[in-house]
Amino acid sequence: MIVVVSDRPDRSKALVDAVLSVAECRVVGTGETWDRIGDFRGVIADVTLGRPEAKRCLRLLATRPARARTPLICLTRGSGQTAFTEARNLGATLCLSALAEPRMVVGSLVREVWPDKSVADLVVTREAERAGTLMTRLFESAQTGTIDMPSVEQGIAPVLDAIHEGGLTRWLDEVWTHDDVTFQHCLLVSGTAAAFTQGLGLSTADKQLLTRAALVHDVGKSRIPHAILNKPGRLDDDERAVMQTHAPLGHEILSASGGCDPITLAVARHHHEMLDGSGYPDKLCADAIGDPVRLLTICDIYAALIERRPYKAPMTTRDALSILSGMDGKLEGGLVQAFGRVVQGTP
Numbered sequence: 001m002i003v004v005v006s007d008r009p010d011r012s013k014a015l016v017d018a019v020l021s022v023a024e025c026r027v028v029g030t031g032e033t034w035d036r037i038g039d040f041r042g043v044i045a046d047v048t049l050g051r052p053e054a055k056r057c058l059r060l061l062a063t064r065p066a067r068a069r070t071p072l073i074c075l076t077r078g079s080g081q082t083a084f085t086e087a088r089n090l091g092a093t094l095c096l097s098a099l100a101e102p103r104m105v106v107g108s109l110v111r112e113v114w115p116d117k118s119v120a121d122l123v124v125t126r127e128a129e130r131a132g133t134l135m136t137r138l139f140e141s142a143q144t145g146t147i148d149m150p151s152v153e154q155g156i157a158p159v160l161d162a163i164h165e166g167g168l169t170r171w172l173d174e175v176w177t178h179d180d181v182t183f184q185h186c187l188l189v190s191g192t193a194a195a196f197t198q199g200l201g202l203s204t205a206d207k208q209l210l211t212r213a214a215l216v217h218d219v220g221k222s223r224i225p226h227a228i229l230n231k232p233g234r235l236d237d238d239e240r241a242v243m244q245t246h247a248p249l250g251h252e253i254l255s256a257s258g259g260c261d262p263i264t265l266a267v268a269r270h271h272h273e274m275l276d277g278s279g280y281p282d283k284l285c286a287d288a289i290g291d292p293v294r295l296l297t298i299c300d301i302y303a304a305l306i307e308r309r310p311y312k313a314p315m316t317t318r319d320a321l322s323i324l325s326g327m328d329g330k331l332e333g334g335l336v337q338a339f340g341r342v343v344q345g346t347p
């Protein structure tokens, strides 16, 4: 956790938002006595240092036993060297101008507190955590009932921000550490969809739409028995038939939840349909499968191929892409090629 000491929380809001992109953040006033605040990794003082209460607060901070190891960044408002000297005397390990961009302050904070990490590393970790927490809630509620569709929106920005800030490879590295197979899969598909839509240059609205659809595309799996869902190995025919019900079940859950857009509904039901009619559950053929579903199907298969499971080594990007390319007739060739370029980072 990072503590921001502020005597004007309204003025510190942009800074706090920027800190929240990399860590938990608690805002305290200059009356803070530090004795009941718990553990924190660093402090940013966004205060007018000339005020006696600000000085008292930072002096008290300096008396904490763990203080020696806690970086303190002071944002100074006064003129030049005098303000810096005053901040140093109050224990600042780094002084920055209060006019510095919040993003730049956070860059300095990360260098002070987590010298072996980058801002992008921390953003991706934090956003994956946020999206993962949301997925846990959604799947728990879908097990026996419906889901709160407005809360799905809270998962979209973390995925898009993480992909934008850290790229797909970092996202995959982070999500691969998630133990639960289904959550790992949904986060892999969501990140892959976010990267694909960004790479295709789609509008913000379309990126959000497809990321939303990806987050909940397999929500029907919440009602598939764990023994089948987590079976370490191939499913037999009966098990496969049960597993395949997740697509109509997902559609059912989302319909019953209300307020779900038609594309997300179509993706939930049809993301296992193939252009040649060999998919399920409705054996749709080419024209009946819309572009968003075609796009998500590619992301879904790719994610399934590169997943990490205790009993199988993850497939390399190259091998997974070659399997996708070999599915000509089932997947749209042009989209698969574009997908390959995005995933490999080639223009």
Ligand SMILES: [Fe+2]
Pocket (backbone or CB within 6 Å): 217, 218, 246, 247, 271, 272
């Ligand atoms: Fe699925």
Ligand SMILES: [Fe+2]
Pocket (backbone or CB within 6 Å): 185, 189, 217, 218, 300
């Ligand atoms: Fe899936």
